[in-house]
Amino acid sequence: MSQTKERLTKKELRQIWARWGFTHLSSMSYEKLQAHAWAYSYIPFAKKYYSDDPEAMRRLLVRQSMFYNTEPQTGQIINGIVASLEEEIAMGGDVPEEMPINIKATLMGPLAGIGDSIIQGIIVPILLSIGMGLASGGSVVGPLFYIVSYALIGPTISYLCFHNGYKLGINAIDVIIGENAKRITDAFNILGVMVVGGLAAGNVALTTKLEIPMGDELSSLQALFDSNFPKILPLIMVLLSWWMISKKRMSATKIIIVLTVISAVGVVLGVF
Amino acid sequence: MEMDLLIPALLTGIFCYLGAIESACLFGMSGGFYIVGRPLVAGLLVGVAFGDVQAGILCGLAVQGVFIANLSTGGATNSEITYAAYGGIGLAMATSKDPAIAVTLSILIGQTFGLIFYNTRMALYSFWNRRADIAAEQNDLAGIRMNHLVGPQITNFLLRAIPIFLVIFFGKDLVDWLLQNIPQVVTDTISVLGGVLPALGIAMLMNIVIKEKSLFIFFFAGFVLTAFAGLSMIALVFIAALVAYLVFLATKPGLALVAESANQNTSEDVIFEDDYLF
Structure with a gap:
């Protein structure tokens, strides 16, 4: 041996x-x-x-x-x-x-x-x-x-x-x-x-089509975001997803469904 | 169902196997999942298969944007990136070669069909595992090889290459019909979803790296440098490396002590520095 x-x-x-x-x-x-x-x-x-x-x-x-x-x-x-x-x-x-x-x-x-x-x-x-x-x-x-x-x-x-x-x-x-x-x-x-x-900041894309009254005219809400807090909507989506994962312990599949519902509702209401 | 679709569809199916997370051919994840499995690379390979490299890369580029933060931890994943890449890009190349179509199809395939196939396979592979366990118990070395490598790789190949081949070879007409009949609301939703989906992968990454709340300040710093200051990824990496190095220095144990003794030992340096200042 x-x-x-x-x-x-x-x-x-x-x-x-x-x-x-x-x-x-x-x-x-x-x-x-x-x-x-x-x-x-x-x-x-x-x-x-x-x-x-x-x-x-x-x-x-x-x-x-x-x-x-x-x-x-x-x-x-x-x-x-x-x-x-x-x-x-x-x-x-x-x-x-x-x-x-x-x-x-x-x-x-x-x-x-x-x-x-x-x-x-x-x-x-x-x-x-x-x-x-x-x-x-x-x-x-x-x-x-x-x-x-x-x-x-x-x-x-x-x-x-x-x-x-x-x-x-x-x-x-x-x-x-x-x-x-x-x-x-x-x-x-x-x-x-x-x-x-x-x-x-660089890889999530979400913009809004909403317009808000500024004085007499309607102006684009997205333009307001862009000049004051660019990419705020992507940031919100990221933080929301993080919250669902780490605080609510939701599975990836469930979060995909939530994101899909948010996108669909946003499109139907004309927000996105 | 033209015959000239046969070879490209077949090749795309084979690529989908090579790039799969469980493929063993290209040094495991290193060459498979992390290289051939990425949509950017898939675009190139499918482009070669269909004889239109530029269109393939443009499709791959668009799909990669959606799946940049694809993540696999402990077997759980946020989307089946390989089915998504090869199914979506392959089908798009077989039809309109439009990157936007490739993105839509990739999301549909990756989040439904892909995840279902992946999760089912992950559950069913206990079959091979049990046989490999028995082989280990019985000193059956050939059995370990058979039930860890040969058998699972054959079923992996079948589960990857065949569905992707069928989807591209027979799905063409279905896609043409879908594209003409799908309601505008649905295509709009999918395109918004394509922009939002990376948020999930990024959130999964955050869940790994952000271990305490105080680390959020570094997350926001990275966000602001990119969103407000418009830095590129490479520029951000250098600044982040600087910050990381400063943190490394600042957490040195007994730092205060070292600073003290340094002051005592290097009085000459201090004088020199003072001279230099005045």
């Missing part, structure tokens, strides 16, 4: 990274989400270390089939940490077998939060805004810019997160949820909040 107890090679590590990278959402359901991508990415690992110990292999596969959900690109840092732990376990180190389970359960929430706000809240909308600007008039430069830039950024984030997670191992937890990490993520979060504010 001892002759197989060598560490993971670079190639095998890259294999674990790539198997997760390609298939993280392959079999996603509401019940398990990304769970089975873990078991799938540990197939070569299981063959390498546990081919002569079926009971240990079974424990590995079962503990790597549990419910899991995070932002899958930044979340690769967890895959890196767990790879270093599983390696220790396979080599007979003193890491308990519950450790990978606990690490996954503890870190997936915080990383989903920071990852979603960085990827979906900052990087994707910014690149899309630039790409849309370049695409005006139907130019291919716009979509090509977006394709190339995200094709570089997304996998790079994924690769760096995995390898740093593996290198730091258990110490990476400090990097993710330690005091210093909290300052960095808080600062990134503020960047995200400001960008979202800009998105609200």
Whole structure:
């Protein structure tokens, strides 16, 4: 048994990274989400270390089939940490077998939060805004810019997160949820909040057709808004939606229905 | 139902699979959902499929505006962006090539048919999960591969490519009829809704990033810089980065202490600065 107890090679590590990278959402359901991508990415690992110990292999596969959900690109840092732990376990180190389970359960929430706000809240909308600007008039430069830039950024984030997670191992937890990490993520979060504010101003469109009496003449209410508080109607719709999500705990589908009703009523009454 | 629609409709269906959130072909979400799944890119690809790249991109651009704040967290999503993009842009390219039509069709498809298909699939895939669980219990490595990757990808392909192919291949006449007979109120409502829908995605983003009420001041700062001062997204990012960096500096633990010791240690610098001032 001892002759197989060598560490993971670079190639095998890259294999674990790539198997997760390609298939993280392959079999996603509401019940398990990304769970089975873990078991799938540990197939070569299981063959390498546990081919002569079926009971240990079974424990590995079962503990790597549990419910899991995070932002899958930044979340690769967890895959890196767990790879270093599983390696220790396979080599007979003193890491308990519950450790990978606990690490996954503890870190997936915080990383989903920071990852979603960085990827979906900052990087994707910014690149899309630039790409849309370049695409005006139907130019291919716009979509090509977006394709190339995200094709570089997304996998790079994924690769760096995995390898740093593996290198730091258990110490990476400090990097993710330690005091210093909290300052960095808080600062990134503020960047995200400001960008979202800009998105609200730039990407929601709603104007009113109402006219209000100004002295003797009717004048456009929208012109009044534009000169005093531009984009006030989009801002109201955004704040209303936010209120429905965070205070009323309404589902996205219900809010879509509310927005549709508001639009329809507004059109019928001639407001919008 | 002309035959020259066959190949473009087929290609659009295949693109819809490649860009789907659960597609595994293009490095997961990185190349699938986040690249091929975006309407801006869909416009280019569908444009190529239909042999009119410029019209495709213009449709993609218009649809992307509506879905810029599409969001998927924990499997929940505010609209099925891939069905919306490929169904809407594909149908528009098969008919009038009008960006406004592409937007209307995308919203209709993304908010109804798309979400229904997506939610149904998300519920039904427990079937594959259960089989993968059993495979793990039995050390069946080939079974894990089969029930996590091969089987689900085949059903994903069927669920994405076939409906989109059928919708484009047979929906053309229906769309032509709809466009002529749909009441003005409905088209007006959909066009207003297209402007308002991004508010939901943005609100979902706010729900992630705004963890305490005090952060609203940064949200309004970003809003005002764009709405009042008319800054572009790139300009806003630089200012936001500055603000974020200042916050990072200001939250340094023991900041007051550091400042104090710095004063004591660098008295020469202070004198130098004073000299410079006077």
